[in-house]
Amino acid sequence: AVLLGATFGMLVGLLTTWMLYTHLRPGKEILTGIKREQFYVVYQPVVDAAELKVTGLEVLMRWKHPTAGEIPPDAFIHFAEAQQLIVPLTLHLFELIARDAPVLQTLLPAGTKMGVNIAPGHLHAPNFMDDIRQFSQSLPPHHFSLVFEITERDMLRYKEVSEVFQCLHDEGYEVAIDDFGTGHSALIYLERFTFDYLKIDRGFVNAIGTETVTSPVLDAVLTLAKRLNMLTVAEGVETPEQARWLREHGVHYLQGYYFSRPMTLEQFVVWQPPPFAS
């Protein structure tokens, strides 16, 4: 089921990317989209599993295209990467977050973690650390603790990336390996790079309670994370059974529709955490 889900997701992504290529003018569309404010961000709470309290949020990008409608990020991120536009798009994302930050600051206590997705291509860009510093300076000082989420989808060039991770850590940022368990080289990355968090792909979480009683692969992943001193975040938590299993197995943070869908700032302002989380 995990494999099927991942394959299906990839197919949908590829199909949408192909549709984008054939129906839109490549490249220009993204730059126009940035200029015309077609991109916006949503925020999804991340809950501490022991306390059931919101301790963080993940920022997710959205594209409301005037003719194609809502384009999912799984499609336009690939598109932006292929068009060499991921850096301007991410810088625009940083601006959108900075714009919302004063309001977010009133809703969330100091120390709240803010997860931001970074495309592997951006990590290799020469200005990456400068971009991060500038982004950080655009946020209320010392309020949010930034966590950069990186997917294992692409081969990360070893030397440069370990230097970038070192810089990030030296300057107080944290790094998460995203979608863990869906790529080919996952284990190699864990050995080579220091990640603070391991985000368990929702394919694994999905399988809890539907397949065998225990999940040996997920168990092994959790053991591995512990051995490597990484905190674990489960994505795609949708049911109380999944939340219970994950808490009982010592997963540190939970994220998913069970707690909240990703929300616009306006929705977040009026959001009430469900009674079992605060």
Ligand code: C2E
């Ligand atoms: P991701 O980083 O793994 O983000 C989590 C995805 O799971 C999000 O999809 C979120 O809406 C979805 N999700 C959260 N809880 C649940 C749940 O309980 N059930 C289900 N079925 N899904 C859940 P989304 O927003 O469509 O984003 C898809 C992917 O696009 C992200 O996966 C990330 O890899 C990429 N992405 C999104 N925003 C950005 C961005 O600003 N920059 C970059 N580089 N990538 C982004």
Ligand code: CA
């Ligand atoms: Ca992510």
Ligand code: CA
């Ligand atoms: Ca993920």
Ligand code: CA
């Ligand atoms: Ca994903």
